[in-house]
Amino acid sequence: MRRIAWLAGALALLSAAPATAQPAPLVGRLRALVDESGLGENVGVAVVDVESGRPVFQYHAERPMNPASNQKLITAYAALRLLGAEFTMRTAVYGALEDGRVRGGIVLRGYGDPDLTYGQLNELARDVRLAGVTRADRVIVDATYFDAQILPPAFEQQPREVATFRAPVAAVSLDRNAYVLRVMPGPAADAPARVELLGAGYFDLRNRCTTTASGAPNVIADQPAAGEADAANVPDRMRLMVGGTIPLGIRGASYPRRIENPLPWAGYAFAEALRAQGVEVGDGVSVGPTPDGASSLASRQSAPVSQLIHALGKYSDNFVAEMLFRVIGAERHRPGRSEDSVAAVREALDAAGVSTERLTIVNGSGLFDGNRVAAQSLADLLRVAYRDPTVGHELVASLAIGGVDGTLRRRLRDLPAPRVVRAKTGTLNGVIALSGYVLGPTPERVYAFSFLANDVQGRHGPARQLADAIATALAQDLHR
Numbered sequence: 474m475r476r477i478a479w480l481a482g483a484l485a486l487l488s489a490a491p492a493t494a495q496p497a498p499l500v501g502r503l504r505a506l507v508d509e510s511g512l513g514e515n516v517g518v519a520v521v522d523v524e525s526g527r528p529v530f531q532y533h534a535e536r537p538m539n540p541a542s543n544q545k546l547i548t549a550y551a552a553l554r555l556l557g558a559e560f561t562m563r564t565a566v567y568g569a570l571e572d573g574r575v576r577g578g579i580v581l582r583g584y585g586d587p588d589l590t591y592g593q594l595n596e597l598a599r600d601v602r603l604a605g606v607t608r609a610d611r612v613i614v615d616a617t618y619f620d621a622q623i624l625p626p627a628f629e630q631q632p633r634e635v636a637t638f639r640a641p642v643a644a645v646s647l648d649r650n651a652y653v654l655r656v657m658p659g660p661a662a663d664a665p666a667r668v669e670l671l672g673a674g675y676f677d678l679r680n681r682c683t684t685t686a687s688g689a690p691n692v693i694a695d696q697p698a699a700g701e702a703d704a705a706n707v708p709d710r711m712r713l714m715v716g717g718t719i720p721l722g723i724r725g726a727s728y729p730r731r732i733e734n735p736l737p738w739a740g741y742a743f744a745e746a747l748r749a750q751g752v753e754v755g756d757g758v759s760v761g762p763t764p765d766g767a768s769s770l771a772s773r774q775s776a777p778v779s780q781l782i783h784a785l786g787k788y789s790d791n792f793v794a795e796m797l798f799r800v801i802g803a804e805r806h807r808p809g810r811s812e813d814s815v816a817a818v819r820e821a822l823d824a825a826g827v828s829t830e831r832l833t834i835v836n837g838s839g840l841f842d843g844n845r846v847a848a849q850s851l852a853d854l855l856r857v858a859y860r861d862p863t864v865g866h867e868l869v870a871s872l873a874i875g876g877v878d879g880t881l882r883r884r885l886r887d888l889p890a891p892r893v894v895r896a897k898t899g900t901l902n903g904v905i906a907l908s909g910y911v912l913g914p915t916p917e918r919v920y921a922f923s924f925l926a927n928d929v930q931g932r933h934g935p936a937r938q939l940a941d942a943i944a945t946a947l948a949q950d951l952h953r
Contacts, residue, residue: 499950503530503943510939516926517848518943523856523910523919534849537831538925541899543851543906544839545785545794549871550854551818552797553864554825555804558779562586562800564593564645565772566601567763568609579609579754579770580763581743583645584618585803586775587784587796590648591671591742593773598746600771609747611757613764614740616704618644620808623704623735625795626835627843635696635730638840642795643704643735644803647672647742649792650735656692656715657725659684666719672742674758679714690726693717696733704760707734736760779867786871786897787879791838798837811836822850825857839899848923851908855921859910869895872909875944885941889952890914894944896922903928905936911944913951920947 503520507513519534521527528534552560562585568575579601583589623641631639637651648671655669666682682692693716711733719726732738740758747754775781781797784790798818803809805817815834822829827850835843859865875885875894885894896909908923924943926936 499946500530502946504532506939506942506946507532510935512926512929512932512936512939515928516924516936516939518922518924519848519852520920520922520943520947521852521856523859523921524917526856529920531849534852535831535847537833537845537847538927539842539901539904540839540844540846540851540908540925541901541904541906542789542791542839543897543899543908543923543925544834544837544844544846545789546851546897546908547818547822547834547846547854548794548798548801548837549782549785549868550825550858550864551801551821552778552782553858553867554821554861555801555817556778556797558777558863558867560778562775563772564589564597564775566597566770567615567767568606568770569764569766569768570604570606570770573605573607575606575609575770577764577767578611578613578757578759579606579747580613580615580767581645581739582615582763583643585644585646585796585800585809587646587649587781587793588775589646591746594647594743595746595749597771597773598743598750598752601747602750602752604770606752606770608753609755611755611759612740612744612747614645614736614743614758614760615763616644616736616760617762617808618803619799620810621704622811623707625798625838625840626811627841628836630841637729637731638791640731640792641733641735642792642799643739644809645739646735646792646796647739649790650732650738651729651792652732652738654692654694654713654715654728654730655725656682656690656719656728658719658721658723662686662721666715668715670713672738672740672745674741674744674756675710675738677710677712679712681714681716683718685718685720687722688718688720690719690723691717692719692726692728694728694730696730704734704736709734709737709758709760711738779871782867782871786868787873789880789898791840794838795836822854825854827854827857839901841901848908848925851923851925852921855908855910855923859919859921869910872896873898884937885944888945888948890948893948893952896944900933903930905929905933905940907937907940907944911947911951918951920951922947
């Protein structure tokens with residue numbers, strides 16, 4: 474009877490044990506970290522053993538939460554899976570060339586390159602000149618690869634924000650759709666300040682900034698636009714009012730800001746680049762499709778997706794994330810719409826076996842309030858990605874390395890082995906997130922984890938410390 478009673482008790486203990494069957498010290502340590510933080514009801518945590526798929530630790534793991542920039546993990550995975558690591562975006566110049574003149578307009582046509590710079594636009598202009606172009610009637614910007622919605626969903630939540638993190642998107646996008654307002658002193662005190670702008674023809678500039686004999690720069694700039702989501706409703710020129718003062722004796726002051734309508738701005742900038750290369754260009758800039766009969770005069774390819782996603786994982790670049798997100802949709806349906814991107818990404822997750830039942834996707838960057846995902850879904854996705862040879866190596870390489878680079882360069886420095894945490898951070902008002910991998914001493918010993926904290930306004934520090942403590946505890950378990 475005592476043997477039967479002992480066996481029954483043992484069976485009862487086994488049935489009450491966590492289904493993870495992980496070493497009790499690790500599970501207990503993780504639970505203690507959550508409990509000690511005082512953030513328990515605001516936190517979702519999931520840890521998965523990558524090799525076996527066995528859940529290691531779960532805490533509110535199935536609760537849909539705002540992932541902040543951890544949404545970029547989903548976008549990066551979908552870009553690698555649907556577009557491919559070697560996929561590139563083309564930017565081309567078209568026109569009907571006759572005896573050195575492009576009649577009817579020279580066309581700048583884009584396919585969603587998120588990394589096009591003014592320097593590269595100059596290279597395209599040089600190639601156009603080398604193709605024999607000496608004169609163009611006007612510039613046409615063809616952005617029909619995307620639809621007219623230039624402001625990603627949820628970005629309307631801060632309509633007066635002019636910072637570059639809220640830049641719009643378009644199939645032709647220059648310098649991440651952010652301009653630099655450069656203000657320099659005039660020749661003497663009380664003289665008007667000088668203002669320099671790339672694509673100056675796009676700006677309706679009212680300059681009331683003056684020069685002072687001394688002091689610090691006090692430049693006031695206002696771009697009174699409503700931040701509409703549709704390029705067709707945004708004026709072709711942007712009002713910019715500059716006031717304040719700037720002192721003699723300095724080279725100038727620079728202020729990066731978001732562009733309101735990227736398409737005409739890119740057109741004016743391309744006209745400047747052509748003129749700098751000796752090509753005569755008429756004053757007109759318009760937005761529309763490539764005219765019939767136009768042939769290719771020059772083109773360039775973007776960096777491949779495998780390189781572009783480093784901007785997402787290491788530096789949390791919202792613009793690149795939203796551009797890749799829209800390209801995913803455009804490769805499914807032309808012109809690319811946000812709803813096409815959402816459908817394509819959801820299908821990619823379904824195909825990977827990741828639950829989308831309570832998943833909400835509104836944009837590709839995780840900016841503002843709209844996306845919802847469970848920590849378990851992110852951990853499961855990370856496991857699937859790691860084990861996919863077409864995705865895993867590229868995704869891991871794109872993530873920030875704890876204590877080394879990107880958004881984790883000042884965090885996770887006290888680890889039992891170097892470079893073992895590769896993860897994506899996330900921060901919004903009231904949201905802290907950290908999801909990624911903890912690498913063990915051998916390739917098969919890896920944890921995929923996701924930490925999401927919502928409604929932690931005023932407690933960002935403790936939430937971030939808890940995320941780092943969980944990652945550190947996982948590293949200590951793998952490298953003990």
